Amino acid sequence: MTVVDPAATRAAVRAGTLSCPQAGCEGTLKAWSKARARQVLMSGGRRVVVHPDRARCRSCKVTQVLLPASCLPRRAYGVEVIGAALTAAASGTGYRCVAISIGVPVSTVRAWIRSVARTGEHLTSTALTVMRTLGANTAPCQISGSTPVHPVRAALQALGTAASALTQSAAAPPRSSPGALSGIDYLALLATSHRQELDRWMRLSDPTEAAATAPPWHQVTMITGGRLLTTTRSD
């Protein structure tokens, strides 16, 4: 699972209010032993030790790694470092130059770029699903048939537009007074319900509703469910 705020998610697990993300399961998660600690290189050259929490469903017994949105599963680089490399590649910079500019081995950068080029259509489709659920305009991401498309650029454009839609999706305001629902209240409740479904589809834990104000590349981790560099479910 992707986690926006690890401390808030830990509190939700302790309180028994975090739902299991497995399809069709109505269970809640309980605290479990921590996942393996590892070093991750973040943007600006910061090395941090990430020691993710784990939780286990009381009902289906599946264990979840609660990975912060700044990281991708099994990657030694933060998503902002990987994102900087992909952005440079999308603007036409060769992978060797990209690797030198961000201080990452050439073979690693080449693997990232090839992965997104290979899975670009899937990433674009995921971004479009998120945009539609948020009620955002998907027109900027529709590709016209005759124009040759740079696969990394197309995927990044779609993911960037979906991240903007997430930023604009402010939480539905609470009802101001008890009593009968007005039309606006009803729309707010619908928006809240859609958003909860979307969080579940993205396998996202966001009890403090902080996704809208998270950094864009963290939002890309949320939108792709941590699968920016793979289509395989890995949590």
Ligand SMILES: [Zn+2]
């Ligand atoms: Zn479950």
